[in-house]
Amino acid sequence: MAEKRVGRNTVIFAECPSFVATATTVGKKEGEGPLAKYFDQVIQDPLYGESTWEKAESKILLESVQKVLQKSNYTFDQIHFMFSGDLLNQITASNFAAREIPVPFYGLFGACSTFTEGLALGGMAVDGGFAQRVLVGASSHYQTAERQYRYPTELGVQKPPTAQRTVTAAGVVILERGGSGPFLTAATIGRVIDMGINDPMDMGSAMAPAAVHTIVQHFQDTGRNPDYYDVIVTGDLASVGKNLAEDLLKKEGYDVTDRYTDCGVLIYKPDVDTQAGGSGCGCSAAVFCSYFFPLLREGKYRRILLVSTGALMSPTTYQQGETIPAIAHAVAVEMDYPKGEG
Amino acid sequence: MDYLLAFLVGGTICAIGQLLMDLTPLTPAHVLVLFVCSGAILSGLGVYEPIVAIGGAGATIPLPGFGHTLTSGVIQEIEAKGFWGIFSGVLENASVGVVAAVVVGLFITLIFNPKG
Amino acid sequence: MGKLTREQEVYKRWANARKPKPPLVRNTIAAFLVGGLICTIGQIILNFFLSLGMNLKEAGGPTAAVMIFLGALLTGLGVYDRIGKFAGAGSVVPITGFANSIVAPALEFKREGYVMGVGARMFNIAGPVLVYGMATAWLVGLFYWLVHK
Incomplete structure (x- = not known):
């Protein structure tokens, strides 16, 4: 009997895990953006004192982990699992950071959906009684991703208007049993959706249908509608994918325009x-941890649906002409502890 | 006058490249390959030489000019040596450029690091 | 790759119709101006070699070499990618762009070592240009030989 499931793809947490603290480290470009003042740390040099960009990515993840422990006054001994992932081959940014972290470790790959994938799994570990406290994190780095997926950074080429820039950032949270919230109340696990887009410079169009599928599934499974949430946030559809997602949701009968945004x-x-x-x-990871988490804490928002989205292609698959499969996982984060469903 | 012609001819070739990149799914790498091959073929058809006569560096500096350099070397060597000129001629005129690209590229790489 | 289903076709067409297009006029003008400017610089260098008493054919190689040096240097200084973002094909198509396509991957893979990094990656993008350029010139030569000899 799986009594914590509702509908086809959703889990409802019984002992809702509480978000204890968050930490973020971002790159220079992100530190010059509209959310600049919310980040814990901004690094000016993409190498961040290391000899390679890959080492720098591991370092921003590791420092974010250290920072979140410091903020929450916990030690490594008190963390039962760590869930983390990134975009590099064999998720080395996370694996190499975890080399310095004496905590049982799950490496995740969900492309850019990794953060909510980790939150869902971490939440289940806590609610299931398998862990008192878990760390969930994710990282990416412009230069490491660019050279792996696209062109060398020094190559003088123009990007089309559908292209996106990989964010240099690490975001980390601690979830625990008990605590004062905000709470992780539900998670809808996405399935892989491929709508035939094969342009790696247009990931928004590839991922929008996956995000919409997961959001619609979430509403159907829980019986909620968009009004339930103060804001619905997708992970990285960017402006192109966001517009498509809005229209696709309208076609499905959900108008989210007044409460929808994208990290x-x-x-x-x-x-x-x-x-x-x-x-x-x-x-x-970084936008939720630095921007939405404090807004929940301050009571400006009481209910958020965070839907991280991932494009599951590799340079090999798109050179072979394959289409781009995508995935999205949704997590509901609420300030009030739910008193039973309904 | 030769500066103006170089500007106009070179600019036009680059503008064609831009249209190919923006209007077709071709990537910059595809456009470069296409241009070098077109230059080599146009040169063989005797079309490129007149463009060079008008545009000067405006026709030789863009990549079709490199294709023209390859073909013109081949034809020149065939005239001088016959069949084996097809092989020996390919890099006859282009060797300065190719060797410069390898050697200069290597030294620049030794000196600098990527800025990101 | 399997064939797209009807549903995929419909979505792809719908999404492609809605996606923002590159600013074609602005991009083409920028490519024309910057490409033209680079070729004008090439003409200045060509004229310099001609003034040394070289004939047009002799001056071609040295001009290309100087332009390659400039393209490679600007790549090393981290400037060429910024020119490229503005000019698109205007800085890709001239031979300076060929130099950029050699130095950019070589620099970036320096950290993977000089043999398998720099040496192997240098012709990542420029390699196809040489392969197909040389093969095409060879074929053109073969036809020329068959027709004329």
Whole structure:
């Protein structure tokens, strides 16, 4: 009997895990964006004192973990699991950061959906009684992703208006049993959706249907409608994907226009480098941790649906002409502890 | 006058490249390959030489000019050596450019680091 | 890749119709101006070599070499990618762009070592240009030989 499930794809937490603290580290470009004042730390140099960009990405994740422990006054011994992932081959940014972290570790790959994938799994571990406290994190880095997925950074090419810039950022949270909220109350796990888009410079169009599928599934499973939430936030659809998602949701009978935004749209002021907006695992992680988490704490928002979105392609698959499969996972974060469903 | 012609001819070739990149799914790498091959073929058809006569550097500096350099070397060597000129001619005129690209590229790489 | 289903086709067409298009006029003008300017600089260098007493054919190689040096240097200084963002094909199509396409991956893979990093990656983008350029010139030569000899 899976009594904590509702509908097809949703889990409802019984002992709702509470968000204890968050920490973020971001790059220079993100630190010059509209959310600049919310981040814990902004690094000016993409190398961040290391010899490679890959080491720098591991370092911003590691420092964010150290920062969140410091903020919450916990030690590594008190954390039972860590869930983290990134975009690099074999998720080395997370694996190498975890080398310095004496906590049982789950490495996740959900492309840019990793943050909510981690929150859902971490939440289940806590609610299931398998952990008192877990760390959930995600990172991405413009230069490491660019060289792996696209062109060398020094190559003089123009980006089309649908292109997105991988966010240099790490965002980390601690979830625990008990605590004063905000609470993780539900998670809807997405399935892989491929609507035939094959342009790696247009990930917003590839991911929008996955986000919409998960959001609609969430409403159907829980019986909620968009009014239930103060804000619905997708991870990194950016301006192109956000517009598509809004219209697709309308076609499904859900008008979210007045309460819908996207982390990829929020993080940058638009220019030739960012085009449609931000992307990357760090995008939704850093925007949620630095911007939405405090707003929940201060009571400005009481209910948020966070839907991180991932494009599941590799340079090999798109060179072979494959289409881009996508995924989205939704988590409901609420300030009030739910008193039973209904 | 030759400066103006170089500007106009070179600018036009680049503008064609831009239209290809923006209106077709071709990536910059595809456009470069297409241009070098078109230059080599146009040169073989005897069309490129007159463009060079008008545009000067405006026709030789863009990549179709590199294709023209390759083909003109081949034809020149065939005239001088016959069949084996097809092989020896390919890099006859282009060798300065190719070797410069390798050597200069290597030294620049040794000196600088990527800015990101 | 399998064939797209009807549903995928419909979505793809709908999404493609709605996606923002590149600013074609602005991009083409920028490419024309910057490409033209780079070629004008090439003409200045060409004229310099001609003034040394070289003939047009002799001056071609040295001009290309100087332009390649300039493109490579500006890439090393981290300037060429910024020109490229503005000019698009205007800085990709001239031979300076060829130099940029050699130095950019070489620099970026320096941290993977000089043999498998720099050496192997240098012709990531420029390699196809040489391969297909040389093969095409060879074929053109073969036809020329068959027709004329």
